[in-house]
Amino acid sequence: MNPQAVAWARKRVVYFIESTKRVRLGHKTAEDIKGYLSKQVAAGRLEDWQFSQFVDALRILFVTVVKTPWAKDFPWEDWKSPHLHFASEIEHYAHASVALHADAAKQVFRDTLDGMKARDLFGQDLGTLREEIRRRNYSIRTEHSYETWVTRFLTFHAYRDPRSLAEPEIVEYLTYLANKRNVGASTQNQALCALVLFYKVVVGKALGDLNDFQRSKRPKLLPVVLTHGEIDRLFAHLAGEPYVMAGLLYGSGLRLMECIRLRVQDVDFDSEQLIVRTGKGKKDRMTMLPKKYAAPLKEHMGSVRKLFAADRKAGVGPVFLPDALARKYPKGGLEWRWQYVFPSVKLSIDPRGGVERRHHIHESNLQRSIKKAADAADITKKVNCHALRHSFATHLLMANYDIRTVQELLGHADVSTTMIYTHVLNKPGLSVQSPADM
Numbered sequence: 500m501n502p503q504a505v506a507w508a509r510k511r512v513v514y515f516i517e518s519t520k521r522v523r524l525g526h527k528t529a530e531d532i533k534g535y536l537s538k539q540v541a542a543g544r545l546e547d548w549q550f551s552q553f554v555d556a557l558r559i560l561f562v563t564v565v566k567t568p569w570a571k572d573f574p575w576e577d578w579k580s581p582h583l584h585f586a587s588e589i590e591h592y593a594h595a596s597v598a599l600h601a602d603a604a605k606q607v608f609r610d611t612l613d614g615m616k617a618r619d620l621f622g623q624d625l626g627t628l629r630e631e632i633r634r635r636n637y638s639i640r641t642e643h644s645y646e647t648w649v650t651r652f653l654t655f656h657a658y659r660d661p662r663s664l665a666e667p668e669i670v671e672y673l674t675y676l677a678n679k680r681n682v683g684a685s686t687q688n689q690a691l692c693a694l695v696l697f698y699k700v701v702v703g704k705a706l707g708d709l710n711d712f713q714r715s716k717r718p719k720l721l722p723v724v725l726t727h728g729e730i731d732r733l734f735a736h737l738a739g740e741p742y743v744m745a746g747l748l749y750g751s752g753l754r755l756m757e758c759i760r761l762r763v764q765d766v767d768f769d770s771e772q773l774i775v776r777t778g779k780g781k782k783d784r785m786t787m788l789p790k791k792y793a794a795p796l797k798e799h800m801g802s803v804r805k806l807f808a809a810d811r812k813a814g815v816g817p818v819f820l821p822d823a824l825a826r827k828y829p830k831g832g833l834e835w836r837w838q839y840v841f842p843s844v845k846l847s848i849d850p851r852g853g854v855e856r857r858h859h860i861h862e863s864n865l866q867r868s869i870k871k872a873a874d875a876a877d878i879t880k881k882v883n884c885h886a887l888r889h890s891f892a893t894h895l896l897m898a899n900y901d902i903r904t905v906q907e908l909l910g911h912a913d914v915s916t917t918m919i920y921t922h923v924l925n926k927p928g929l930s931v932q933s934p935a936d937m
Contacts, residue, residue, distance in 0.1 A: 508556035617650035648693035684717035722889035732876035741868035748887035750789030
């Protein structure tokens, strides 16, 4: 392995040891390793080459370092292609670890296994799609989503050559998503966009009429809005970084990923403003920095700056820069102004370049904190991160702020989107009094 691969493999082994430390290394059995590897396959978080390197790293650990008796006879090479050799074992272990209904667990496993097979059969085509997505500067999430939809489409049609499939097969698949898988309208539309791009770029064919498929219904849901009292109870059970982040969601009206992707240069303490870069629709906007959370945020950023200084001293790679900025400012990623306000506590390998760097915190950290705090506060509403943004908009309207002003702060393209928040306003003309209260 090259030094970079060695460092990556070492990190994976350390993570393995930490996550399985209930059993000492010398006491681990072959069944333990099969179970762990099976769960990794079912989770589908590692690319094939990453999984292969991880298997090699575990082999060195147990054969050379720990010298466990069973390790020499363990089928390490076969586990590099687990979907070809151990389908039944993966299914068994995956079912034991996935807290889903049995049928749902089987579907998760089948999707993972089928996706791996599709990637083996159509790796070159998927690579071409990946290159085009990166050329267009789409996000890494879009890249993963589009690739997944294409593999699911090819799996649905029994791995037939995509050049033999056309509009009728795409219509059939999109209808299947709506009728059988019950996906939402936005999910179905994402699948359609992925297939249109795949056929245009990889197959070299512009698709014709695709309107003749069963469209998923877009539900009209009312937003979850917390009262001022519920906000106080919720925040009473938050502390540290989650408290600051939740404060920006509620106090500034940020979306979850807008908060997580904030850079140091986007925070203006003097003007009490935040700049949201390339928000939904690739639009920048400005919103307020609430005074209540300015001091905790400044204290948090002081800790982040110490972490930044330690990274520079240790020679950690530059922070990720969007689009072509990394080429325009080759040393920009090493500057304080470009660092994430909420960085991850762990370093990670950039899947697009293989560089070890410190990325932003994962959104699940805040999501778990919000849910835990809502449970502790005994709030019976379905509270999530976006409910704080809903509450931001609703409370501004209740305070008689103009709806167009709220629209600008939220970054809505159309004021009709903002109008949904007027449903909770208890004002003449906007609500009807119950006859029981007359």
